[in-house]
Structures are given as structure tokens and as C-alpha cells.
Amino acid sequence: MGHQPQAPQFSDARVRKAVREVCALAAGYGKSEAVLLAGVNELLTGDPTLRAVALPQLRSGVEWNVGKNYLRRRKNEDTDAHEYLITTNGLAKEAIE
Amino acid sequence: MDKEIRADAKLKNLGPEKLETLWRLRNPEEGGEKLTLEAIAADLPRLVGFSASLSALSDFFKWLRFKRRMEASAATATQARLELAKDSNLDPADIERAAQAVFTAEMLEAGNVRAYVALAKLRLAGRQVDLDRRRIDLLEKKAEFADLVKKAAENKAGGVTAEEMAEIERKLKMM
Numbered sequence: 001m002g003h004q005p006q007a008p009q010f011s012d013a014r015v016r017k018a019v020r021e022v023c024a025l026a027a028g029y030g031k032s033e034a035v036l037l038a039g040v041n042e043l044l045t046g047d048p049t050l051r052a053v054a055l056p057q058l059r060s061g062v063e064w065n066v067g068k069n070y071l072r073r074r075k076n077e078d079t080d081a082h083e084y085l086i087t088t089n090g091l092a093k094e095a096i097e
Numbered sequence: 098m099d100k101e102i103r104a105d106a107k108l109k110n111l112g113p114e115k116l117e118t119l120w121r122l123r124n125p126e127e128g129g130e131k132l133t134l135e136a137i138a139a140d141l142p143r144l145v146g147f148s149a150s151l152s153a154l155s156d157f158f159k160w161l162r163f164k165r166r167m168e169a170s171a172a173t174a175t176q177a178r179l180e181l182a183k184d185s186n187l188d189p190a191d192i193e194r195a196a197q198a199v200f201t202a203e204m205l206e207a208g209n210v211r212a213y214v215a216l217a218k219l220r221l222a223g224r225q226v227d228l229d230r231r232r233i234d235l236l237e238k239k240a241e242f243a244d245l246v247k248k249a250a251e252n253k254a255g256g257v258t259a260e261e262m263a264e265i266e267r268k269l270k271m272m
Contacts, residue, residue, distance in 0.1 A: 079198075
């Protein structure tokens with residue numbers, strides 16, 4: 001019986017940073033959860049379809065950044081979904097790391 | 098003691114020209130030779146003035162690929178925004194929302210701007226239809242209420258008092 005290759009695991013700290021990195025690119029556009037999930041996985045593994053970071057870990061990373069005021073949340077009226085944008089605090093945090 | 102800046106952070110902060118040079122080493126034009134990470138690492142001090150580990154270089158190239166894709170999506174969204182701005186019936190907030198939709202769609206799957214613009218216009222037109230429908234519903238409710246008031250007044254001896262009329266007007270305003 002063959003076995004599936006194991007996706008690499010990433011620490012919560014690395015995921016939090018990757019979330020900020022995704023939001024810092026094209027900073028004027030909000031990033032939906034789906035964009036963040038694909039983006040974080042692409043940044044960390046090079047493959048957007050790989051789910052090394054699953055939704056619960058991503059959400060926890062997003063909430064941590066929102067709580068620290070590194071990201072802000074807004075609601076998209078068309079899709080009713082939340083989008084995330086990097087704040088000036090978030091950009092500053094990225095610049096010093 | 099100052100924290101030393103990590104090599105991948107230095108790489109990500111290089112200017113556009115240096116980033117393009119490094120990108121071309123891994124993604125050469127047709128006929129060019131694709132360099133290995135080891136070869137790039139060996140030549141890095143000459144190219145950018147500092148060295149980086151293979152893992153830092155590998156992370157950097159993942160980031161650079163993603164950055165380019167993100168920038169291409171943002172450029173497509175901007176193109177859609179310009180396209181929609183030609184339609185003077187659309188307000189800036191609607192255009193912003195449409196551009197955001199294009200950006201998101203582009204990031205999730207490579208798309209076609211014309212199709213997105215057409216979709217955005219349909220969505221905006223759909224919203225206008227919804228608003229019109231809601232206005233009509235409201236007008237119908239007001240008309241029904243006015244009919245009820247009229248019937249009540251006709252059935253009541255002495256007609257409607259001034260206080261009752263004020264209450265009716267207040268309710269109408271709340272609709």
C-alpha cells in the first residue's frame with residue numbers, strides 16, 4: 001500500500017509572518033481567506049495547492065495579526081466575506097524582521 | 098546588541114532591477130541557462146554584495162515568484178478599474194469593489210479581464226435591479242397602508258383626528 005507524502009509542518013510564528021508577507025504584497029488590495037490560504041502555502045512550500053498550512057492554523061495566524069493591529073479586517077459587501085489588509089504597524093513589523 | 102538582518106530579508110528588500118536580475122537567473126529568457134541555487138549562492142556577493150544560505154535563497158525565490166504573481170494580479174485589477182471608469186454611470190466605490198473582485202479572482206485562478214469586467218457590470222446591474230425592486234416593494238407597502246388608512250377613515254364617524262393623522266404620517270415616514 002503506497003502512502004501519501006507528508007506535507008511539511010510550519011510553526012505558528014512562521015505562519016503569522018507568512019500571513020503578513022502575503023498582505024504586504026499589493027497592499028492596496030484586500031486578501032480574502034482563500035487568497036491567504038493559497039498565498040501562505042505558496043510562500044512556505046512553493047506550491048499553492050499543498051495544504052501544509054490548513055485553515056484552522058491560518059485563521060489563528062490571521063486573528064493573532066488582527067489582535068496585534070498588524071492587519072485590519074473589512075467586509076466585502078459583494079461576497080459577504082472578510083478581507084484583510086496590512087496596517088502601517090504591520091508594515092513596520094515586516095520592515096524590522 | 099543590534100539584531101543582524103537576515104539574508105532573506107535583505108534579498109526581499111533589493112531594488113526592482115536586482116530582483117529582476119536574480120529572477121532571470123532562475124527563469125531565463127528563451128535559450129538562456131537556468132542556474133542552480135548553489136551557483137547563484139556562489140555568485141551572490143558579486144551580484145548583491147552579501148551572501149545567503151541555500152535555504153534563504155530557496156525561500157527568497159518562492160517569495161519572488163509569489164510577489165510577481167501578486168503584482169500581475171494587481172496590474173490586471175488596475176486595468177479592469179480603468180476599463181470600468183470609462184462607464185460614467187458607475188460610482189467610484191462600485192469600481193473599487195469590482196477591481197477588488199478582479200484581484201481576488203486573478204489570485205485564485207488566472208483570468209481574463211474582459212470577462213471579469215463584464216461580470217462586474219452584470220453584478221452591479223443586478224444590484225441596481227435589487228434596489229429598484231426594494232423601492233417598488235416599499236412603494237407598494239406605502240400604497241397598501243394608505244388604502245387601509247383611507248378605509249378606516251371612511252368607516253369611522255367624524256373621520257380621522259389630527260392626532261391620528263400625525264401618527265399615520267409618522268408611520269409612513271418610518272417605511
